[in-house]
Amino acid sequence: MTVAFPVTPVLDAGALVGEDRAGSTLYTDPALFAAEMSRIFENTWVWVAHASEIPKGGDFKMAQVGLQPVIVVRDRKGVVHVHVNRCRHRAATLCEVRKGKTNSFVCPYHGWAYALDGSLRGVPYEKGYDDSLNKAEFPLLSLRVEEYHGLIFATFSREIQPLSDFLGPAKTWIDLFMKQGAGFPIKTMGEHKFRFPGNWKIQLENTTDAYHFPLVHKSFLSAADRETEDSWDIMNKGGFVEDLGNGHSVMVMMPELVDLEENLDAPIPEKFAALAEELRQSHPEEQVRRIVRAVGGCGFNLNLFPNLGCSAAFFRVLQPIAVDETEVRHAALGMEGGPAAANRARLRIHEFFQGPMGFGSPDDAEVWDRVQHGAQGAAGMPIMLHRGLSHEEVGAEGRKRSDVSAETGMRAAYAQWKRMMEA
Template sequence: MTTTPRVVDTYPDLAEADRVAGQLYTDPAIFDEEMEKIFYSTWVWVAHESEIPEAGSFKTTYVGRQPVIVTRDRKGGFNTLLNRCRHRGATVCDQSNGKANGFTCPYHNWSYALDGKLRGIPYPEGYEGVVEKEDFPLQRLRTESYAGMIWATFNQDAEPLEDFLGDAKIWIDRFFKQTNGYPTKVTGIHKFRFRGNWKIQLENTTDGYHFPMVHKSWMASIDAETAEMMSFMNDPAAVTHDLGNGHSVAVMAPANADLDIDDGAPLQPRFDDLVAELEASGEYTPEQIRRFVRSMHGSGFNLNTFPNVSFSLAFFRVLIPISVDETEIWHMSLGMDGGPECVNQERLRIHEHFQGPFGFGSPDDAEGWERVQLGAAGAPRMPILVNRGLNRETPSAEGWPTSHVTDETGMRGAYAMWKKMMSHD
């Protein structure tokens, strides 16, 4: 991996406190440096534990543009392996997920264990005194997890994951309260690409300002109670916090920000049939049923963790940079592992209505992102403004820079981290 040297501009010039150059979306040399200085240098989210539930389970994904395999080995440990044979460089796994005893390169059948160790070489006579198997494992990334979420990094000297997450851990813990004491499981994944830079999507997750304009069609399609819950434009309790290290959280439904706190509001009538089904089963207390329904829409906030995964209401949103002007998005719906399946099914229907392949939300968002890319290409030195709410940003009780949920506090925090990492030699 090599970096294309920059000969003009400095990153402080391109990313100021209240604006960034459109060039950040369009310059291939900047994109190449982002891969080196961000995606190959810090913690990048790769999996949820439920995706690799037992020994031998694996999934394939990317860290930046590098293909990787995330495995659970026979001791229950998690491994992130570069998907590249040590012989001639072919990928050793072409499935998105599954279960295996190990991985064998299809080209010359070098075989590897779940932890990446080289197990076998066909016709080994030609390698006697030339190759020692212990010297040629699959490249391993440093891998750590928090709250069932697995991150990996090429940087063996990176700070501990929990230090990198910092105060985002508070909100991660709150996010997982929506599975009501049951383990969380991924119940489906919708993948698509848009023609735009990865940072455009990074900005979007804590951009409450766009919501009532871009998502008019979704707002018109939902019941009055859900519409009221998402009517945060004039709610002073709806805020965005800059949590440090590029992480931020946009609290859109304050009453659901901590699901352990019940404000006693009536349950939505749209779930009356579900409540009746749960009551008829005789398996759950009234308190449990109320909690299931209160958590149906998720956590009430969007948590952005820099650089590539957000915990958004009731799903994960993962971004994978493909090129300077193309990004892949994974929307991952969530449910309870062991909880009532009728609740999981209703959660999935809600997810599909907004984020699914035929939903109202994703196409509208992607259209906006692509238009930003097109416009930025037209005048790459003209600034992109991230100054909304700068005049009303104040520290919270925790010391987090805070302003209204429609303000661009989260974007400013992300670009401050971007500038710090990109300016590092």
């Protein structure tokens, strides 16, 4: 089944990306944006949900794959489906409720009713079709769905590799990231949503941009306690960025917090002393240490092309809106069934930096807005992506690696962008 009308070919898309620089029309060209929504977002694994958002049969949430509205729903057998949120009759959306529980999806226009698996079950006044309507021909358009460690991805493509192969070496980092459940399953605990007037790739770049941190986030560092400030001294801690293939990359900012199940004997930071004391009332010391160490999150950002960041302690989800408008969602994470005090601590840490009134996100949004504005000038002048290239090394598995503030992750993402846009 064809899922998209052809878009105007952008013949020179690949020419916009060089080894160490890119053309700034990447941020500003509406035709390029339209091509990306088709060539990239319809041809790769796009993250749509975390399993904890739809834990039971009938649970659903709305999402998007590129610009296409979809419904992510778990059926009674526990199978997750991702359907295009569009009635097969006259295209009205079936669902405009962000998140909820249902037995079926019924179109508000003419009442066509679909089961959770997308099959068409009921059509009002069916007699008008003179028995010629074969309901089996009109299921919702469903995407391919695969899951890794609770991360649910969907794709329109029937041909691309399985999710596991697409993630490749990134899987090891996902495993490490999920250790912040401290033995409890990871659950999402709500999300912040904000928009900035700029292209989605500006935010994609940022997830592995350590270079900006001490500069853009100076006001956060000033407001943070001394221990937090020290742990964010990431330019001087021997971290690195590694290209994980397929556009994915990891930026290790705090090498001491890569594996949260290591160093459990290390002293508990002063900032968590009160929490540790509270947890000791109900948990053995070993578990207290494990939980406390997990509360602050991981010391790395994993950037999964094209739309998910597993970023220190939260999920960063990218949603392109237009060539110059992007929605960013920061989902807070917690421990399902874990101690309320630990989850509260995680919420407060999240609120401190993230979201429309955080001490970090608005400053990020401001500089991304500046990038979009500045890119209107001197359209022929490139965006420079060469930081750390001169000392970039190729490791044993053939993966490029450079220092923590290198632009290796951006080069990885743009190399994938180029492959997909030229394909």
